[in-house]
Amino acid sequence: MSPYLPQTENDRRTMLETIGLSSVEELFEDVPEQHRFPTLNLPGAVSEMEILNELYGMALKNSSTGCYATFLGAGAYNHFVPSAVPAMASRGEFLTAYTPYQPEVSQGTLQAAFEYQSMIAELTGMEVVNASHYDGATSMAEAAIMSHNVGRGKRNKIIVSPRVDPQYRQVMRTYLPAGQLLITGDEDLNAGLGDLKAMLDGETACLIVQNPDFFGQLLDVDGLAEAVHEVGALLVVVANPIHSLGLLKPPGEYGADIVVAEGQPLGAGLNFGGPYLGVFAATMKHVRKMPGRLVGETVDVDGARGFVLTLAPREQHIRREKATSNICTNQGLIALIAGMYLAYMGKGGMQNVAEICYHRAHYAAAGIDKLDRYQVISSGHFFNEFVVQCPKPVDEINQALLEEGILGGYDLQLDYPEAVNQMLVCVTEMNDRMQIDRLIQVLGQIG
Amino acid sequence: MRNQLEPLIFEISSPGREAFTLPELGVPEVQLPEGYTRQQLNLPEVSELDFVRHYTHLSQMNYSIDTVFYPLGSCTMKYNPKVNEKAAAIEGLSQVHPLQPESTVQGSLQLMYELQEALKEIAGFAAVSLQPAAGAHGEFAGVLIMRAYHESRGDSKRTKMLIPDSAHGTNPASTAMSGYTVVELPSDERGNVDLEALKQECDDTVVGLMLTNPNTLGLFEEHVLEVCETIHNCGGLIYGDGANLNALMGITRPGDLGIDVLHFNLHKTFSTPHGGGGPGSGPVGVTENLAPFLPGPIAAKDDDGYKLVLPEQSIGRMKAFYGNYGVFIRAYTYIRMMGPDGLRAASEMAVLNANYLKARVAPHFPVAVERTCMHEFVSHGDVPGTDIITLDVAKRLIDLGFHPPTIYFPLIVHDALMIEPTETESKETLDAFAVAMTRIAEEARTNPQVLHDAPHITPVRRLDEAQAARKPVLCYKG
DSSP: OOTTOOOOHHHHHHHHHHHTOSOGGGGGTTSOGGGSSOOOOOOOOOOHHHHHHHHHHHHHTBOOTTTSEEOOOTTOOOOOOOTHHHHHHTOHHHHTOOOOSSGGGBHHHHHHHHHHHHHHHHHHTOSEEOSOBSSHHHHHHHHHHHHHHHTTTTOOEEEEOTTSOHHHHHHHHHHSOTTSOEEESOSSTTOOHHHHHHTOOTTEEEEEEESSOTTSBOOOOTTHHHHHHHTTOEEEEEOOSGGGGGTBOOGGGGTOSEEEEEOTTTTTOOGGGOSOOEEEEEOGGGGGGOOSOEEEEEEBTTSOEEEEEEOGGGSHHHHGGGSSOOOOSOOHHHHHHHHHHHHHHHHHHHHHHHHHHHHHHHHHHHHHHTSTTOEEOOOSOBSSEEEEEOSSOHHHHHHHHHHTTEEOOEEGGGTOTTOTTEEEEEOOTTSOHHHHHHHHHHHHHHO | OOOSOOOOGGGGOOTTOOOOOOOOOOSOOOOOOTTTBOSOOOOOOOOHHHHHHHHHHHHTTBOOTTTSBOOBTTSOOOOOOHHHHHHHTOHHHHSOOTTSOGGGBHHHHHHHHHHHHHHHHHHTOSEEEOOOOSHHHHHHHHHHHHHHHHHHTTOOOOOEEEEETTSOTHHHHHHHHTTOEEEEEOBOTTSSBOHHHHHHHOSTTEEEEEEESSOTTSOOOTTHHHHHHHHHHTTOEEEEEGGGGGGTTTTOOHHHHTOOEEEOOHHHHTOOOOTTTOOOOOOEEEOGGGGGGOOSOEEEEETTEEEEEOOTTOOOOSSSTTSOHHHHHHHHHHHHHHHHHHHHHHHHHHHHHHHHHHHHHTTTSOBSSOSOOSSOEEEEOSOTTSSOOHHHHHHHHHHTTBOOOEESOSTTSTTEEEEOOOTTSOHHHHHHHHHHHHHHHHHHHHOHHHHHTOOOSSSSOSBOHHHHHHSOOOSOOO
16 A cells, blocks of 8 residues: 555444445446557655665765865856755745735735735836746746737747747747747847847737847947837846846846746756746736736725736636636646745845856856966956857866866857867856865866 | 734835845946836835745745645645755756757756656657647646647537536637637436437537546546537547646556546646645646647757657647746656656545545445545535535634635535645645534534634634625735
8 A cells, every 4th residue: 555545444444334335346347448558667666765765876876065165157056055045945835825816815825925916026126926837948938928919919020039048049040830930030040139129010910039148248228229219119127147237237228028038047956957947027018918926905895905817818727728827737836936936035135146157157157268278258248157269179178067066057069060179167156266276277177 | 823914025115225235337328219218116115134024924824735724625735855946946057048059958858758658658648749838828838738639530419518517617718719619518327428418419529528537526537438429429539637647647547548638737747836716737648649738838859859749730839838847847857756656556546545444434424426446535515414514614724724625616516625644645635624623513512603713723713705805806906
């Protein structure tokens, strides 16, 4: 008997009697007989001790960031998670609840979501934030769809910068199969903001840029939103890495209509790519075209403040095929964690972490740039990621770094064929001076 | 349940208070980029104890599986084993970056591969992609796969998706996102797809049918083989909504019945926690001829070890990276601890529990269709001859210590009360719930006001949803 099945022999007999059947098998007579009770060819049940040992064995075949100095970012970021955050988020009352359809018994989830929405609104400089999407990439795809809907389905052009995370652009193309909308702008991988602005026209639903961009560089956003709005389109900003907003001007301040981001760095850990958090923020003007769940404040019959899911007529369970998105289950727990992380770090902590990332990244870049055969080729300002021109292929360098206990940066050539031997290096508060000095030293030896 | 309001985190903030600690900078400061920096960041300022009390209080304002019976129909709120959480937190699995070289993540890839294999076996498919992040996401992937299949054959006439009127709202929404038109099919009086209506719609413009089996009435489709054959004969494909797979493990395999593509809900069937709204995980399984179209990358194995591959005609990526990996670890742990016999026993007990509870509840709240149900059943939640409606019954259940069932869904049943007990609940718990339902039915006649005023024990009662929508307040304004 499994520990998760409480029915004793006696219980089963009594229950079957109540139903008026003599065996459990009789419950399944609607299932076609030839396909009933197949043999499942799976390994037999194991105990808790055995499964944990099996998983520890798998873990040993990995090189974890806990054991390696990690300079890899490119969409997923290695940040410190304060102990109090998982301690609170793992409480069973949060973990084992579901979508707060019954607000009276879900005020914990609802109020925490409202607080998350409020803190992300502050961080991004936007007016309204939804309760989450699956990740930054799907947030961006949904932003493209929303832009199309804001343009009443008449604007069919999505302009996207080639310096937006390549995986995000791939996901958007999956979401918008050929023929529905024209996705353009990133055919030329060298296209700059000026080139993209030149493509704006009356057909354009939105322009999508990432700031800092995938190469880590800060955009000069002067006049960008004005140019986009002049043709009646929306400006969508991918604000990755999200810690940059502890230091940098929020996109709402320079005219973004929709801001999306990967919320993973806010306490969720790396987890080999998921579960992550799709941050989605917009202006109030377009709230009724927004996808995803929204939590709003209201009052109860006694006039007390409370929170509910609201503006549900945008959603699939009400509107079915006319909904703004098909999303139902989202990443609630990760949004809860992100809200907790922001509350815990607070004003000072978010600024402080962002500054540590910034200064240490610049220290690393200066040191690497001084090496004979390496050159930092990021021009302009960057936050905590920068591009290094290496003397040989990045995978070879990473192999050599690995032997010295270092997980190196991202090989940009995987996505940008012209970026030969170019490594995207990421520095966070997890990389102290000793780690950075060691990286510089080992790189020098490899070169 | 904590019966007291909690201030917002902003309202307990005090300037200069801190919870965080950080290391010294340790490197020289450089100039911040002029003109690029922000002026202010008004996040809360609280101490660690403030923080802990705040979130502890909030958690105590929730009902959850850990605290109460949670028979939320269609959501499979089964117990979430604690070992799953420990497994997902193993440092060598959790502290791994998705872009590390494959040679450094062989353990992670092995787990993905093994989970793919297990899901294939459980549901009878040739291939599985773990990438979709939730049920609706898997469903969207499934419809895109159907689309890619038809297009690969140059079959461009197909534009309409047949969807039974009992389906989840995500079915038509995913169909619309894929650029197809929805044609709704009626259900017959036994809760099955109306075969005559199906046959009338079947022609060479049909993309396929989206079939939830057991359906949202909790009933197994009695003509499932004929339904699949009818669709296949007109060149369409069958999408299986796997939301209700908890009734079928070791009972039957959707792939064997003729389903071409199906999404799994790891957060329902495979015991991973729902997290107050997610994360879920919605892998898709497909037959041999649809395997080339799966989203990816997916895990594969060869002589050199495990690797990530993109199927050759893949619809592409559904999200960044490989899926909700932390959820995979939990689901894999569950499957290994249950084994094949345990999985079958889980489905058997889920169905036994549902039928037992149905027998106890139906005398007071009659079921919509009287048949042996699978893992859930749908009753009418109103009390005829009184002014008590389903909502009153749901709210009164809260007072009696139960999370309400799903209400007013499926749409084809008036005053629906959709009850899914799951297999992890004991007979004693089911009996207590049945007693509560009996009491509510009596109260409806003897003391209706107590139902209208319910719930009585919660921090807030009957919130004004109309005002929330009319004058949306979606952020703290200070």
